[in-house]
Amino acid sequence: MDTEDEAVDGVFRALADKSRRALLDTLFARNGQTLGELCEGRGMTRQAVTKHLAILESANLIASVKRGREKLHYLNPAPIHEIGDRWISKYERTRLEALFDLKKALENDNEQ
Numbered sequence: 001m002d003t004e005d006e007a008v009d010g011v012f013r014a015l016a017d018k019s020r021r022a023l024l025d026t027l028f029a030r031n032g033q034t035l036g037e038l039c040e041g042r043g044m045t046r047q048a049v050t051k052h053l054a055i056l057e058s059a060n061l062i063a064s065v066k067r068g069r070e071k072l073h074y075l076n077p078a079p080i081h082e083i084g085d086r087w088i089s090k091y092e093r094t095r096l097e098a099l100f101d102l103k104k105a106l107e108n109d110n111e112q
Contacts, residue, residue: 007060008086011079014059019044020052024061027075034070 014020023038039049053073056062063074 007079008083010059011061011083014055014061015080017052017055019048020056023049023052023056024075027062027073028077031074032072034072038073 015024019042022042026038027033035046035049035053038053039046042049044052053062053064057064060079061076063076065072065074
């Protein structure tokens with residue numbers, strides 16, 4: 001398995017957990033949050049949130065930056081975009097081409 005496949009596998013593994021998806025949604029709503037802010041109202045221990053953040057960071061879905069004593073977490077949407085390009089849009093293209101071909105065929109039938 002090449003490194004690109006391993007990276008994609010890591011992203012899919014990270015996205016498979018609803019708690020991690022919720023953390024990504026939280027960062028999407030307001031980027032640059034601390035661990036304490038990400039723990040608020042989550043019903044998880046700091047240790048559990050830290051574990052989820054480490055998995056997201058290893059999948060390159062978030063980046064962390066130290067600012068003084070704080071560590072801020074930022075969403076990195078690039079891996080999700082790459083998955084969309086590689087795995088989703090190629091299937092949409094086939095469907096859209098089929099619809100375009102059907103439209104052309106129906107227009108040709110109406111002209112005759």
